[in-house]
Amino acid sequence: MAKRKGLVINDRQLDLCDDILRKLKDVSGSTFLALISTSGQPITTASDDYHPETLSLASLAASSFAATQQLARILDEKEFTLLFHEGKNSNLHVSQVSDQVLLIITFGRETQVGKVRLYTQRAVDILKPVFENADEENDLLQVDEGYEASAGKMIDDLFADVEGEADAAH
Amino acid sequence: MPLINFAAREINYKIVYYGCGLCGKTTNIQYIHRKINPQARGKLVSIATEEERTLYFDFLPLSLGTVKGMQTRFHLYTVPGQSYYNASRKLVLQGVDGIIFCADSQITRLDENVESYLNLWDNLIAQGDDLTKLGFVIQMNKRDLSDIFSVEDLNELLNHTHSPVIEACAVSGLGVFETLKTVCKQVIAKTG
Numbered sequence: 001m002a003k004r005k006g007l008v009i010n011d012r013q014l015d016l017c018d019d020i021l022r023k024l025k026d027v028s029g030s031t032f033l034a035l036i037s038t039s040g041q042p043i044t045t046a047s048d049d050y051h052p053e054t055l056s057l058a059s060l061a062a063s064s065f066a067a068t069q070q071l072a073r074i075l076d077e078k079e080f081t082l083l084f085h086e087g088k089n090s091n092l093h094v095s096q097v098s099d100q101v102l103l104i105i106t107f108g109r110e111t112q113v114g115k116v117r118l119y120t121q122r123a124v125d126i127l128k129p130v131f132e133n134a135d136e137e138n139d140l141l142q143v144d145e146g147y148e149a150s151a152g153k154m155i156d157d158l159f160a161d162v163e164g165e166a167d168a169a170h
Numbered sequence: 171m172p173l174i175n176f177a178a179r180e181i182n183y184k185i186v187y188y189g190c191g192l193c194g195k196t197t198n199i200q201y202i203h204r205k206i207n208p209q210a211r212g213k214l215v216s217i218a219t220e221e222e223r224t225l226y227f228d229f230l231p232l233s234l235g236t237v238k239g240m241q242t243r244f245h246l247y248t249v250p251g252q253s254y255y256n257a258s259r260k261l262v263l264q265g266v267d268g269i270i271f272c273a274d275s276q277i278t279r280l281d282e283n284v285e286s287y288l289n290l291w292d293n294l295i296a297q298g299d300d301l302t303k304l305g306f307v308i309q310m311n312k313r314d315l316s317d318i319f320s321v322e323d324l325n326e327l328l329n330h331t332h333s334p335v336i337e338a339c340a341v342s343g344l345g346v347f348e349t350l351k352t353v354c355k356q357v358i359a360k361t362g
Contacts, residue, residue, distance in 0.1 A: 004267075004303055004361045006172035006181075014177030039265025040229075041173040041182040041245065055212045055231040059245065063226065066261040141176050144238040151237045151358050155351055158234060162205040163347040 007037050007100050008138035014044060016130050020123050021046035028119040030107040031090070035127075038062055038100050052106070061094050061104050084113070093117070097124050098131040172267055172361050180241045183357045184265055185305070185350075188290050189272035190282035191223070191251035194311040197340040198272065199228050199248055202350065205343065206232065224250040227262045234354075244354055253285065260293050268305025268357040270349055272340075273328055275310050275318040280327075287328050305356030306333045309349045314339040 021033045021044065031050045035043040040062035042054050065083050072080040083094040093105040093116055103124060107116055173182040187195040196216070203214045210233050217226035227247050234242040249259040271290065273283050294301055310324055325335055334352050338345025 004171060006174045006267075006361055009173070009175040009177055011177040014175070037173045037182075037265065039171070039173070039184050041184070041243075043173065043175060044178065053213055055243075055245070056215050056229065059215065059229045059231075059247075063261060066264060067258075070257055070261065141174075143174065143181070143240065147238045147240065148358050151234065151242060152355050154234050154237055154242075155354050158207070158210060159347040159351050161207075162343075163351070165205065165343070 005139075008134075008141060009043060010134065010138055010141060012137075013130050013134055017044050017127065018046065020126055020130075024105075024119055024123040028105070028107065028116045029111040030105045030116060032104075032106040034058065034104045035097065036062055036102050036104060038066065038102055043101065050106070057104065061092070062102060065094050065096070065102055082117075086113075091116075093120065095120055095124055097127045101127075101131050103127070171265055172357070178241075179236075179239055180243070181237075182243045182245060183267045183354075183361070184245050184247065185268040185270065185353055185357065186262060186266045187246070187248040187270045187272055188259075188263075188286065189251055189311075190274060190279065190286040191253075193251060193272045193274040193279070193283075193286075194338075194340040195248040195251065195272050196224055196228050198270070198309070198311075198338075198346050198349070199230050199246055201340055201343050201346050202232070202246070203230055205347075210234075223252065224248055225255070226250065226258050244357075246350075251286065253289070256289065256293070259289070260297070263293055263297060263299075266299070266304065267361060268353040269301070269307075270353050271306070271308045271328065273308060273310050273324055275312045275324065276315055277317050277319055280319070283324075284327060302331055303360060305353045305360055306331055307349055307353045307356070308333055308335045309338045309340075309345060310335060311338045311340050311345075313337045313344070314342070 025033050025046050032047045034045040036058040040059040042058045068080045068083050081096050085092040095103050097103050212231035215229040219225050230246045232244045247262050249262045336345045336349045
């Protein structure tokens with residue numbers, strides 16, 4: 001049976017993304033940026049000294065964005081392309097880059113929302129082709145042959161102690 | 171689908187606990203959170219109602235460590251089991267790599283189990299996924315109770331894919347890690 005392909009990121013894509021995120025961070029005055037998959041997994045981040053809990057943030061932002069898309073459908077709107085939360089001290093801005101990728105930005109009260117929106121849209125326009133035109137080169141990338149066997153052994157090891165503990169209780 | 175980041179040397183898989191309301195999905199994930207080495211897990215996030223029923227999902231990231239140079243993670247999610255939350259269930263299923271169907275073994279919950287199983291198929295088909303291409307394990311939960319179905323009966327009702335079936339009691343932990351281990355190995359074998 002053919003194996004399922006995932007969302008694959010290569011060195012060239014990541015370098016480009018990191019470069020664009022750094023520039024976007026500088027010009028927009030934002031505090032934290034992350035590219036995540038629409039299924040809630042982080043791809044890369046840019047930040048100076050603010051480091052939120054990225055895994056939870058990515059999972060919640062992707063879910064909120066997915067819910068927003070469903071709200072659009074219920075309201076007979078083709079799509080809502082961004083999600084914005086305004087807080088007392090900080091704001092969260094989530095926008096769609098491609099079918100599989102979202103861009104998260106956090107910024108403080110001192111930064112204008114309009115400025116963030118303007119530069120984010122420009123960044124999305126540059127980021128979009130990075131993900132949409134990479135299938136051919138990513139098809140050549142393969143996970144190491146021994147990955148499955150090694151992972152299987154590590155899964156056994158990770159769960160061995162706790163599994164034995166539950167069994168012993170019965 | 172998995173996120174395979176060759177540049178950052180990371181692979182992330184998404185695993186979803188599915189099943190009817192009160193079948194034990196959240197109990198599974200809470201047990202894992204409680205018992206697994208704290209260094210191997212992240213924060214447990216739960217979006218629940220005031221009565222602690224899952225409203226949207228629970229989320230727990232697990233780190234397997236570095237396998238052949240690739241940092242490997244499993245992101246565990248539950249769905250809300252109550253039937254009127256189907257819109258939320260569909261959202262959680264997006265990008266799924268493996269599913270644990272948590273069946274409530276009590277005879278009185280037969281209809282809910284079957285309804286949830288059919289609903290899983292419907293939702294996967296609607297998003298263009300094929301259950302036979304995903305990791306899939308059926309966990310028969312609450313085996314410690316009386317008035318429960320036989321494994322054979324539940325197997326006939328819920329296991330058209332001839333997938334692994336594991337008996338469990340999520341409250342005490344029996345079968346919880348065996349179930350997770352089985353689906354983790356499946357998702358790795360089925361993607362790449």
